Amino acid sequence: MADPRFFHRAGPFSLQALAAISDARLADPASGGSVIDDVAPLETAGPRDVTFFANVKYADAFAVSRAGAAFVSSRMASRAPDGMALLIAGDPYKAFALAAQAFYPPPPIVAGRPPSAVIDPSASVPDDCEIGANAVIEAGARLGKRCQIGPNTTIGANVEIGDDCRIAANVTVSHCLMGDRVVLHPGVRIGQPGFGFAPDREVPVKVPQLGRVIIGDDVDIGANTTIDRGSGHDTEIGQGTMIDNLVQIGHSVTVGRGCILVSQVGVSGSTKFGDHVAVGGQAGFVGHVKIGDGARIGAQAGVIRDVPPGTTIGGYPAVPMRQWLRQVAMLDRLTNKKDE
């Protein structure tokens, strides 16, 4: 059970209610009235908890789980222990996520602006927003409805923020237009000038960075991630894209919709991602390349050329994943010694 000092639990919910929330189907409709108090992992769940089973690797734990109910696919349902109520779902993990959201909704917005916040009179901040202590909102900035701005966060002049955005503490945003339901975690930096200059024997000549950062609806950006504004063309992050911590997005990069960038990825200027691209941690991209829709990039890969849609690549420099696996296997065969 989540620590009540940090998490407020809703519920309880009947199994019938949970099935509706999560778009699942009760294996036994007669169980619909059973009451569930909480979500829990397979190992620790008890008779009043709901859990999920989605990976056959955990079949043994599932078989002995004491959970009162579980989300499971129809194919895996037969592995359940006797007496467990089953919620049949096409994607049990997604169904569980929806149930968990019902038990643990985001903390409510507490509208208000503390006296320590410094809000320029020309900024537009609806009354239903929650502004953190010592936050700074500069001239002309416009917030949507029900936004949350964390303590010690700085929102720059004329930034536009959509409805229901949650911007955490110690964040900096400038030169940015943001959609609805965007989440920025602590320490995110958005809108600073990118790394653009003309080399010179003495001091490099900086090129004014004249673009913006355009962030789509439902984007989520991890702690201490940095997204530079465009140099000419805007930097764009497409709807529903998830970016992890400590990621670098250079100037004029385009990231499509529904992409996933794991932590410490680095994307150089003007590179373009299609939609639903997935990138493993610490991978790097040179500038000015195109990554096709649905491409998958392995962790720590070094991407130096265009990647066709749907391709999976890995290695340094990155090559098709099967080829990289052959490289790894070949090196292993040539250098592995049994006596180690």
Add this chain to the structure above:
Amino acid sequence: MADPRFFHRAGPFSLQALAAISDARLADPASGGSVIDDVAPLETAGPRDVTFFANVKYADAFAVSRAGAAFVSSRMASRAPDGMALLIAGDPYKAFALAAQAFYPPPPIVAGRPPSAVIDPSASVPDDCEIGANAVIEAGARLGKRCQIGPNTTIGANVEIGDDCRIAANVTVSHCLMGDRVVLHPGVRIGQPGFGFAPDREVPVKVPQLGRVIIGDDVDIGANTTIDRGSGHDTEIGQGTMIDNLVQIGHSVTVGRGCILVSQVGVSGSTKFGDHVAVGGQAGFVGHVKIGDGARIGAQAGVIRDVPPGTTIGGYPAVPMRQWLRQVAMLDRLTNKKDE
């Protein structure tokens, strides 16, 4: 055209004025009176815009560009479309950068210290500085003329900052002496103790970190980059060096003049860079190595030994670039299959 909510444009300028600003020469002196309103990329520039052409890869776009004028080398000038005024420059991109700076100068300093800023009475802050809301300037800190300190930024005790420095929001600086015209982007951390301790079976014994960070004139440091102070010898960043976002500079590192470090580079303690070293993104350096003047280090390289001046290296571990390219080609030859 840059979004006027975020960028204030100066001008217009005559071609004659732009030629003078950018040290270029008008191909046709009679065009000197033509008036230019803005800078723009090749593709979107119109008759009142100036653009540039520096990379033969874009020759087709140049040939059909509607720009009223363009910076171009004398060698490439013949590729221009009819009617375009030409500004002949040895380095067209640098000339364009200078023109763009004229159209879009940095925002002026708005002198003042808001009541929310906390400035120790013993700090020296000239009246012509612009101090951000909720900034903190600790005892004995000394700012030069016309400095800008962003909101929610912390300047530690006795830090010295030169003239015309621009320190963005949510920055932390301590134990630092800084030259003139230094730019720190949001979230930069300067002067914290480095990673120094003597191992111990129980708790490592920390070694007091007794050096400073010395930053030369015209240095530019990217968002969320961290530069530790020296352990004994100071950490030093030479004049005109450009450091991108999320870079790590360890204690007692020396970086020379005019170096370029792309994002997510990591430099371990006491490593020394000469002047004009260029480092690609995500490259890493062990401690206590020497990187010669003008060396070039490939992205993601792992540098584990000294690098002679003027050398180009790459790979993990890094070797001379030509050798690394042979390694890559060899692995490719041995593992590439045509049927993929």
Add this chain to the structure above:
Amino acid sequence: MADPRFFHRAGPFSLQALAAISDARLADPASGGSVIDDVAPLETAGPRDVTFFANVKYADAFAVSRAGAAFVSSRMASRAPDGMALLIAGDPYKAFALAAQAFYPPPPIVAGRPPSAVIDPSASVPDDCEIGANAVIEAGARLGKRCQIGPNTTIGANVEIGDDCRIAANVTVSHCLMGDRVVLHPGVRIGQPGFGFAPDREVPVKVPQLGRVIIGDDVDIGANTTIDRGSGHDTEIGQGTMIDNLVQIGHSVTVGRGCILVSQVGVSGSTKFGDHVAVGGQAGFVGHVKIGDGARIGAQAGVIRDVPPGTTIGGYPAVPMRQWLRQVAMLDRLTNKKDE
């Protein structure tokens, strides 16, 4: 000598006192009354300074050092120049660290809470704590005795902090229980939700992150490092672990006691480190693997499977270090040309 603007020196100390502080033995007990003013490196130390000699690489510098005294092992003592007082220690660097701590103790806590700090009335902040300007301490947070909270730092609701913790400027902490003597450097982010969601063709479904971050005594966490809270199982950092700058620790990771993680390391969710694991810079770990006690991971390694206790590994993907060195040697032999 350390810059007195930034460092306050204690002392002087007699050699006898230094021997007691550092658990060393005077080679010549008659030298015990000699007075030492400061610590210094071999090269710059003078007659009133104490230095150390621990690496045979510096034997020449040791032989000509003008230091009045030096920490040295009994085996190396014969290399000392005539007239230098010797402090014999099993680990001369650790002994030197202890002496340096005596000369340069951490700055004293200056108890107080400035009017600009925003401390919720329900937070528990002992009178002997030092709270920075514009710091924010939210409802229900509990600080131990003699804690220091830096300017512009945000401590979230109900966070618990032990005694003698030092939290620097511009830090964010939430959903965390912290032991005694923990040090957080500027820009650290602790407790934000991890990267957890169920994929979806439209917008990924976020999985509520219901764990905490548990930090043991004497942990030290570097600038701009990010540590996500647990998803179910807490994220845990064991006693005495040292984490460098810009490190990413994912949700539900366990790091044991006395581990060392160099800068820019990335650890994916649910991975478990034993005790005394040492990780080189920029190394990356996939999720859900186990790293045994005392394992050593090379810089930039890509760790994709369990690592047995006491093993040393390197490479991408990581293999036993000896095997990786054979891979490197083989590639070198096949591609090195003498004429470069």
